[in-house]
Amino acid sequence: MDDQLRTVAQNGDIDALYRRVAEDPYILDRIDRLPIADTPLHQAARSGKPHFAMEVANLKPSLSSKLNHMGLSPLHLALQNNCSHMVRGLITINSKLIRVKGKGMITPLHYVAEIDEADVSAEFLFACPSSIEDTTVKFETAVHIAVKNRSIRALKVLLGWLNRVNKEDILNWKDEDGNTALHIAVVKYLVKHVNVNVKNSNGMTAMDTFHLQGTMQNLEIGKILSSARAKTASNLTSNMTLRDYLNRKLTLIDIRDKYLGIYSRNNRSDIRAMVLVVAILIVTATYQAGLNPPGGYWQDNHKPATTNNGSSSANNTNTSLGQDQRPHYAGQFGRFWLL
The missing domain is CATH 1.25.40.20 (Ankyrin repeat-containing domain)
Incomplete structure (x- = not known):
């Protein structure tokens, strides 16, 4: 479609249309020979010119079913632009346009x-x-x-x-x-x-079940679940009440936080990870110290050898144990961290 005809269609100028056709009788035929084309009907639909569109459809009916480069017919465009008069006019001329x-x-x-x-x-x-x-x-x-x-x-x-x-x-x-x-x-x-995040007896949500289907997944159901904000069980926030929180046993993380003085539950993950690494290093060092104490200290299960007179000969010191004395607990601190 040339610029002159496009301008005529934009203005909905029916008289100018006939003048243009008189000047070039085959102008509409050339447009019709193109498999995909933006026709005067498409332009009329965008500009809201129903009378002009009906004139073109009457002169060259086949243009009414032509698709443009966006894959839209004139009737599609008329619907998108709320041009109800053009919609009714076109289906009056040819009702089969509804099936294009x-x-x-x-x-x-x-x-x-x-x-x-x-x-x-x-x-x-x-x-x-x-x-x-x-x-x-x-x-x-x-x-x-x-x-x-x-x-x-x-x-x-x-x-x-x-x-x-x-x-x-x-x-x-x-x-x-x-x-x-x-x-x-x-x-x-x-x-x-319904609540799409309710867990079944296996602790699985609807989204968990969907993911387990593998190649048998129904993509439409997946889209519907996603639009409803369905989540997997692992991504659900805890619904634990304060009573439940206080009743449960301390986890290793809780113990770590307690003795390292970490009370905020909103710490950044990278800071928490760093503290965890430091805690592990401390535990490891303490554990080694408990298993291999330095000279002058005994293991928990150490039983010093005695001399003929009943005194201890360990380390050649005067640290013999009497009957009322208990052995030390050099590894106790290390065991605590391993709980």
Whole structure:
């Protein structure tokens, strides 16, 4: 489309359109020969010029189903720009435009189901009943799309139509993940009304179960769980009450924090890690000292040899133990750290 014709379409100047066609009778034919093109109809849809669009559609009907470089037909663009007069005008000229598949094989009916346009959905169904059978590249029907986007008003229209034309079997059609619209509806309802982070008897949440499915994972259910802020059990914050906290036994971390004077629970992880390393070094050194005390100290289980007169000969000192004396506990401090 040349710049002159584009300007004419932007202004919606019908007289200028006919003058341009008179000057170049094949101008619309050349546009039509292109497999993908931005036509005067596309420009009219963006500019909100329904009368101009209908004139072009009347002169060259085939341009009405042409896709532009964004994968959109003039009817798709008219819907996106809320140009309802152009939408109704185009489907009056050719109701089969409702079945034109744009990018992702999305039809105008799929689009109105997504944005919950109940009135337009009803008009589309009456104008082109077979459009209810169209599926996207993901094998989704308009019902699938309405359910996934919680388009309640449009969904009621679609279900009412299926009931009246006796095509309820479409509800059993499956998308690429093997889900019918009912499957998706049930999952979305449950996610909305239940706690998605409740653990089962094995301590697993719904997200844990989803991850365990491996290659059998249903990606749509995964997306729904993620949007509902579902978490794995390991990522859940503790629901422990103050009573539970005080009743439980001290962990090794608690003992470490207690004797190193770390009371804040909001310390940065790197600081806590550094303190842990220092604590381990202290424990190791103390443990070694307990097992191998320096000269002049005995092990806990040391029994000094006695001489003939009953006195201890250890270290040749006067440190013999009497009957009322107890052995020292040089390794006791090290054992404490190992508890």
